[in-house]
Amino acid sequence: MNSPYIYEVEVEWQEERTGLLRSKGLQTLEVSSPPEFHGRSGLWTPEHLFVASVNSCFMLTFLAIAKLAKLAFESFSCYASGKLERGDYSFKFTEITLRAKLKLANESDRERARQILEKAEKKCLVSNSIRPKIYLECDISA
Amino acid sequence: MNSPYIYEVEVEWQEERTGLLRSKGLQTLEVSSPPEFHGRSGLWTPEHLFVASVNSCFMLTFLAIAKLAKLAFESFSCYASGKLERGDYSFKFTEITLRAKLKLANESDRERARQILEKAEKKCLVSNSIRPKIYLECDISA
Numbered sequence: 001m002n003s004p005y006i007y008e009v010e011v012e013w014q015e016e017r018t019g020l021l022r023s024k025g026l027q028t029l030e031v032s033s034p035p036e037f038h039g040r041s042g043l044w045t046p047e048h049l050f051v052a053s054v055n056s057c058f059m060l061t062f063l064a065i066a067k068l069a070k071l072a073f074e075s076f077s078c079y080a081s082g083k084l085e086r087g088d089y090s091f092k093f094t095e096i097t098l099r100a101k102l103k104l105a106n107e108s109d110r111e112r113a114r115q116i117l118e119k120a121e122k123k124c125l126v127s128n129s130i131r132p133k134i135y136l137e138c139d140i141s142a
Numbered sequence: 143m144n145s146p147y148i149y150e151v152e153v154e155w156q157e158e159r160t161g162l163l164r165s166k167g168l169q170t171l172e173v174s175s176p177p178e179f180h181g182r183s184g185l186w187t188p189e190h191l192f193v194a195s196v197n198s199c200f201m202l203t204f205l206a207i208a209k210l211a212k213l214a215f216e217s218f219s220c221y222a223s224g225k226l227e228r229g230d231y232s233f234k235f236t237e238i239t240l241r242a243k244l245k246l247a248n249e250s251d252r253e254r255a256r257q258i259l260e261k262a263e264k265k266c267l268v269s270n271s272i273r274p275k276i277y278l279e280c281d282i283s284a
Contacts, residue, residue, distance in 0.1 A: 004225045004226060004227045004236070005176070005178060005189070005225075005226040005227075005233075006223050006224070006225055006226070007176070007187075007189040007190050007192070007193045007223065007224045007226065008193070008221065008222070008223045008224075009190055009193045009194045009197050009221075009222050009223075010197070010219060010220065010221045010222070011194075011197045011198050011200075011201045011219065011220050011222070012218075012219040013201060013205065013217065013218040013219065017202060017205055017206075019198060019201050019202075021194045021197070021198060023186075023190050023194070025183065025184055026184065026185070026186055026190065027186070029171075029186070029194070031194075031198040031202075032202075033202045033206075034147070034149070036147060037202070037206075038206075039202070041167065042167055042168065043168070044165075044168055044169070044171070045149075045198075046194075046195045046196075046198040046199035046202060046267075046268050047147070047149040047195075047199075047267075047268075048149050048151055048165050048168065049191050049192075049194050049195035049198065050149070050191075050192075050195040050199075050268055050271065051149045051150070051151045052151045052153075052163045052165070052171070052173075052188075052191050053188045053189075053191035053192040053195055054188075055151050055152070055153045055163070056153050056161060056163060056173045056187075056188040056191065057188035057189075057192075058153075059153045059155060059161050060159060060161075060173075060174075060175045060179070060181070060188060063155065063159055064159075064175075064179075064180075075155065076154075076155040077152060077153065077154040077155065078152065078153050079150065079152045080150070080151050080152070080153070081148050081149065081150045081151075082148070082149045082150075083146045083147075083148055084146060084147040084148070084149065084267065085146045087270070089264075089265070089270075090264070090265045090266070090267055090270050091147075091267040091270070092267055092270040092271045093267070093268075093271040094146075122231075122232070123231070123232045124232070125188075125189075125226065125232055125233040125234055125235070126188050126189075126192055126235075128229070128231075128232050128233070128234040128273075129192065129234045129235040129272055129273050129274060130271055130272050130273060131270075131271050131272060131273060132271060
């Protein structure tokens with residue numbers, strides 16, 4: 001077993017409902033609540049960062065597995081949406097939908113590519129750290 | 143009960159282990175794996191976005207509750223760290239530590255401020271959507 005890895009991020013309140021997110025060596029990011037929760041529009045929000053975290057982790061896990069499997073592809077993108085619902089005590093995310101779009105180099109890899117996408121969702125470390133159900137849809141072309 | 147809210151983010155693969163995160167009306171963000179997972183350093187990663195999401199949601203929940211409670215304060219910041227550990231099948235986040243630093247306007251609000259910080263952690267919608275344990279430490283001054 002490897003030692004654990006630690007990821008550190010600081011947030012500093014600025015004014016109203018905005019703050020600055022900082023992490024060593026990374027671009028500082030202004031953050032706010034979404035407008036429906038009285039924040040300033042046009043800024044990344046915790047809700048968007050949450051969905052971005054799941055989606056980018058899924059992509060990077062796919063890239064890692066596809067490389068090991070020597071899967072040749074021309075393009076990859078993925079749309080993700082997170083559904084936030086009011087629970088008994090607090091809001092929470094209940095569902096994440098991932099719609100992956102993959103263009104293969106070879107038509108014959110279609111079924112193998114689907115298996116790799118499904119494996120990436122299951123191995124994704126952010127997927128494995130969250131509670132909402134995750135739905136994966138694959139649009140594979142060649 | 144309100145209708146659910148939906149948050150959407152797209153990721154597009156660029157080259158190697160990097161991609162672009164896009165969401166309507168928001169600044170595009172370049173993303174990669176952290177260097178220990180063979181990514182390009184200096185870019186936001188899914189791991190950092192995950193910790194940023196928890197931390198900024200905690201801050202914004204604190205701001206909302208503090209406003210309702212008419213708590214007067216001069217500054218607020220919070221350091222967050224996420225511990226990523228290898229499980230049986232995949233890595234996952236097992237712990238998040240939040241170290242909140244709050245400077246009050248009035249010394250007499252110290253205990254009330256602690257209760258508000260603790261409530262913010264419990265009400266935080268991202269906290270309620272994730273699996274790792276969350277530890278909150280408060281440094282309250284006046």
